[in-house]
Amino acid sequence: MKIEKLTNAISLQRSVDQANENHLETVHEVIEQVKQKGDKALFAYTEKWDGAKLASLQVTKEEVDEAYASFDPQLIEDLKEAANNIRLFHSQQVRQNIDFPLANNSYIQYKISPLDAVGLYVPGGTAAYPSSVLMNAIPALVAGVKRVVIVSPPSKDGKLPASVLVAARIAGVSEIYKVGGAQAIAALAYGTETIKAVDKITGPGNSFVALAKREVFGKVAIDMIAGPSEIAVLADETAYADEVASDLLAQAEHDRFACSVLVTTSEKLAEQVAIEVEKQLKELPREEIARASIENFGCIYIAGTLEQAITAINELAPEHLEIMTEHAEAISEKINHAGAIFIGRFSSEPVGDYFAGTNHVLPTNSTARFSSGLCVDDFVKKTSVVYYSEEMWQAQYPKIARLARLEQLEGHARSVESRSWEKGDLN
Amino acid sequence: MKIEKLTNAISLQRSVDQANENHLETVHEVIEQVKQKGDKALFAYTEKWDGAKLASLQVTKEEVDEAYASFDPQLIEDLKEAANNIRLFHSQQVRQNIDFPLANNSYIQYKISPLDAVGLYVPGGTAAYPSSVLMNAIPALVAGVKRVVIVSPPSKDGKLPASVLVAARIAGVSEIYKVGGAQAIAALAYGTETIKAVDKITGPGNSFVALAKREVFGKVAIDMIAGPSEIAVLADETAYADEVASDLLAQAEHDRFACSVLVTTSEKLAEQVAIEVEKQLKELPREEIARASIENFGCIYIAGTLEQAITAINELAPEHLEIMTEHAEAISEKINHAGAIFIGRFSSEPVGDYFAGTNHVLPTNSTARFSSGLCVDDFVKKTSVVYYSEEMWQAQYPKIARLARLEQLEGHARSVESRSWEKGDLN
Numbered sequence A, B: 001m002k003i004e005k006l007t008n009a010i011s012l013q014r015s016v017d018q019a020n021e022n023h024l025e026t027v028h029e030v031i032e033q034v035k036q037k038g039d040k041a042l043f044a045y046t047e048k049w050d051g052a053k054l055a056s057l058q059v060t061k062e063e064v065d066e067a068y069a070s071f072d073p074q075l076i077e078d079l080k081e082a083a084n085n086i087r088l089f090h091s092q093q094v095r096q097n098i099d100f101p102l103a104n105n106s107y108i109q110y111k112i113s114p115l116d117a118v119g120l121y122v123p124g125g126t127a128a129y130p131s132s133v134l135m136n137a138i139p140a141l142v143a144g145v146k147r148v149v150i151v152s153p154p155s156k157d158g159k160l161p162a163s164v165l166v167a168a169r170i171a172g173v174s175e176i177y178k179v180g181g182a183q184a185i186a187a188l189a190y191g192t193e194t195i196k197a198v199d200k201i202t203g204p205g206n207s208f209v210a211l212a213k214r215e216v217f218g219k220v221a222i223d224m225i226a227g228p229s230e231i232a233v234l235a236d237e238t239a240y241a242d243e244v245a246s247d248l249l250a251q252a253e254h255d256r257f258a259c260s261v262l263v264t265t266s267e268k269l270a271e272q273v274a275i276e277v278e279k280q281l282k283e284l285p286r287e288e289i290a291r292a293s294i295e296n297f298g299c300i301y302i303a304g305t306l307e308q309a310i311t312a313i314n315e316l317a318p319e320h321l322e323i324m325t326e327h328a329e330a331i332s333e334k335i336n337h338a339g340a341i342f343i344g345r346f347s348s349e350p351v352g353d354y355f356a357g358t359n360h361v362l363p364t365n366s367t368a369r370f371s372s373g374l375c376v377d378d379f380v381k382k383t384s385v386v387y388y389s390e391e392m393w394q395a396q397y398p399k400i401a402r403l404a405r406l407e408q409l410e411g412h413a414r415s416v417e418s419r420s421w422e423k424g425d426l427n
Helices: A021-037 A039-050 A061-069 A073-091 A130-143 A162-171 A181-190 A207-216 A241-252 A267-281 A287-297 A306-316 A328-332 A349-354 A390-406 A410-420 B021-037 B039-050 B061-069 B073-091 B130-143 B162-171 B181-190 B207-216 B241-252 B267-281 B287-297 B306-316 B328-332 B349-354 B390-406 B410-420
Strands: A003-005 A098-101 A107-114 A117-121 A147-152 A175-178 A200-202 A230-235 A259-264 A299-302 A320-324 A340-343 A380-387 B003-005 B098-101 B107-114 B117-121 B147-151 B175-177 B200-202 B230-235 B259-264 B299-302 B320-324 B340-343 B380-387
Touching (some): A021 A181, A021 A207, A039 A181, A073 B390, A117 A181, A130 A147, A130 A162, A230 A241, A230 A306, A241 A259, A241 A320, A340 A349, A349 B380, A349 B390, A349 B410, A390 B073, A390 B349, B003 B267, B061 B162, B073 B130, B147 B181, B241 B259, B241 B320, B259 B267, B320 B349, B340 B349, B390 B410
Parallel strands (some): A117 A147, A117 A200, A230 A259, A259 A299, A320 A340, A340 B380, B117 B147, B147 B175, B320 B340
C-alpha cells in the first residue's frame, strides 16, 4: 500500500458512475415493454436474462417458511437482534406533526406522513445481502409505509436466496417478487397486473438497475445512486497496525473501486500498516478484489499535524470514518463531513454495517458534504396546511395584496381581495 | 373554461420539462469555460447574454443601502412581517441531535448539522420575485447555514432589481453576485476567484439554469427542478363562484403551462365559476397568459360525490389544494397527497405564497405523492456516530462476525475480530 506525505487535499479520482450509458437503449426498451405488456414482459425478461422460467412472480408464504425453517437458527437470532437494534434507533427518528397556532384562531401546520408504497431492490447472487434488506426495509416500515415490496432476480432454479427471504420476514416484508434488472424497476414505477406501482424505489443494483432508476425518477422517487464504498481511518501512534489494516481491507474487499485511506500522524504506524495490509491481503478470500482496490485507490497519508489530518478528512467527506487516536471522541467533534463516524478501536466499521442500529446506506464520493445516510425521513413527506379565519384574513389581506402587486401578480392580489367583494346572487 | 363529468382520474398531460435539451451543448461549454477561466468567463457571458459590462461581480453594501432607502417603506414593513412569519414557522422545523445510549457505556448518535454553504438562484426581470428570495434563503439561514449566497442576472445597466436586494437584506443575505444563467450555476458549483463554491444550489430558473443544475448535480446538491405551478380547488355548493374563479386565475397568471382545476360536487357552482372565470379574465393584466393556461390546462370537474372528488384529488396530488366546502377541516384530513392545503375561503393560496409562514416552494406534477416543499431539512445533513466500548465489543463481536460471514465478507468478520488478535510488538 503506497505511503505519501499529506500535502494538499486528498483526492479520490475514481470512475464512480455505475451507470454504463451503453446500456441505455436496452433499458429504454425494457421499460417500454414492461409498460406495454406488463407481467408478460417480466416473465420473458426473467427467462432471457436470469435463465428462470417462472410459473408465478410472487414468492409464496410457503417458500419463505421453507427458507426460514432450513436456516441456521443462530443466524436467525443474530439477524433478529440486528433488526431490533436498527428498528430501535430508527424509531428515534420518527417526527411529529408541527401545529403552529397563529392569532385569531388561525393556524399553520406541517403534516408528516409516510409514503403509501415503497419498493426495495435487492441484487442477486453473492451481492444479495440480508443486511441491506434490513437497512432498507426497516426505516420504511418504521416511517409507517404500509406497503413495502421487495424485488430481486431469481437464480436459474427460480428461487431467491434463503438469506434474503429470511431477512425480509424478520424485517416484516411479505410482498416479494422474483424479478430483477431494469424490468423490476419498470414494474415498480409503472405497475403490472401482479406488481402494483410504488412511490419510491430504493436499494443498490447493477448498471441496468441504476440506469432504469434514473429513467423512472420523477414518476417515482428514488434513493441516491451510490458510488463504490469508502473508508478513511484517522489514527495516531496509539492505534494498532493490524487492526487498522484489517479495517482498510474490510472496505477494499467490497469492490475493485472501493477506496481505503489511512491518514496518520505517525510514520511508524504508516509503515506498519503497509506491512500488515500486505500480510493480511494474502490470507483474504477476496484477495484479488481487495488487492485491486488497495493498489489503485488505497493510500496511507502521513500528516504533519493532527489538525492537518482533520482538515484533509473534512475535505474528503468520506462515507465511513474511523477515529483511532487519543481523545477520539473529542476529535470526532471536529469532523464536519462524513457519512458515519466510528469512534475508537472497538467500533470498527462492520459494527455499523450489521449491528449497532445506524444505517449502512451512506453517502459516497464526498457527497457527505451535503447528503445523509438512509433514514426514516426518506420515507415520509411533509404537507403544509394553512387555515386563516375571517378575522385573520381581514387583518392580513391588504399586506398580501401589496406583496402580490409588488411582483406584478395582480391575479394573486385579487384572489386574496375577492373575499371582500360584494357578493351578488351567484349563490 | 371547460366543464367535464369526473369519471376517472384527473390527468395532467403537460409538457413539464423546463430543460430544453437543445441548450445542452451551450450549457456544457459554459460550465467548461467557467471551470477553466473563472471570473473572466463570468464577465464575458454577462456582457454577451445580459448586455451588462460589469466592473465587479459582487453587489456592494452601498448598492443594497440605496435600494433599501429608495424602497416603499410600507412594502419593507410587509416584507419584514412576511420574513418574520416564515422564520418563526421554519424555526419549528429545526431538529435536535439524537443521542441513543446503548448498554456498556456505548452509544449511537445522529448528528444533525447545517450545510456549510448554499447558493440561491434568483431569475432576472419580472420573474425576480422577492418572495422567492425569502422562501429560499430563510430556511437555509434557520438551518444554520453560515454562508448563503444569491446569484441573479443583472439588467443592461448592471443592476439587480431593488426588490431582490431589499428582500435579501431582510432575509439576512449579504453576499450577492450579478451573474445569472448556466454561468452562475457553474460558478456556484466549481467556484471562481470571486465566488467560492457552495454545497447546494436552490431556486428556480430558465432552461439553461435547469440544465446546468442537472449537470452539476453530484458535485453539489440541488433542489428539485420544479414544473409549472398547479392548483386544485375542491368546492361544494357553499363556495362563492367569484372567489373560486379568482383563485383559479391567480394560478393561471403564473405561466401558460400552469394548471388550474376545480373539482366540485355542485353543477351550479361549476357553471357559475366558468362564467366568472371568463368575466375576470377580461380584466386581468396578464390575461393572455392566464387565458392560455385556462384554455389548455384548466378544467372544472363535476364529481358525483364528495368521496369521488377526494379520491380524484389524492390521485392528482396537486401542488396546491384549496378546500372550500362545509367541514373543510375534516375533509382536509382525508387528503393524503398535496404539497400544501388551504382550508376555507379565507385561506386563499396567495396567503401561503407570501405571508402565512409556510414555504411556497412545493412539489409539482403529482410528485407530492413522495416529495415535500422546501424546508429546513433541505439544508442540513445527518451523520451517524457509533461508539462501542471494549465490553460492548466483547459482547457483540461474535454476532457481527457471523453476519459478515453469512454475506461471504470474510474481511469484515476479521476486522471486527482483529481486536481480539494477540498483539505483537508492532506498537
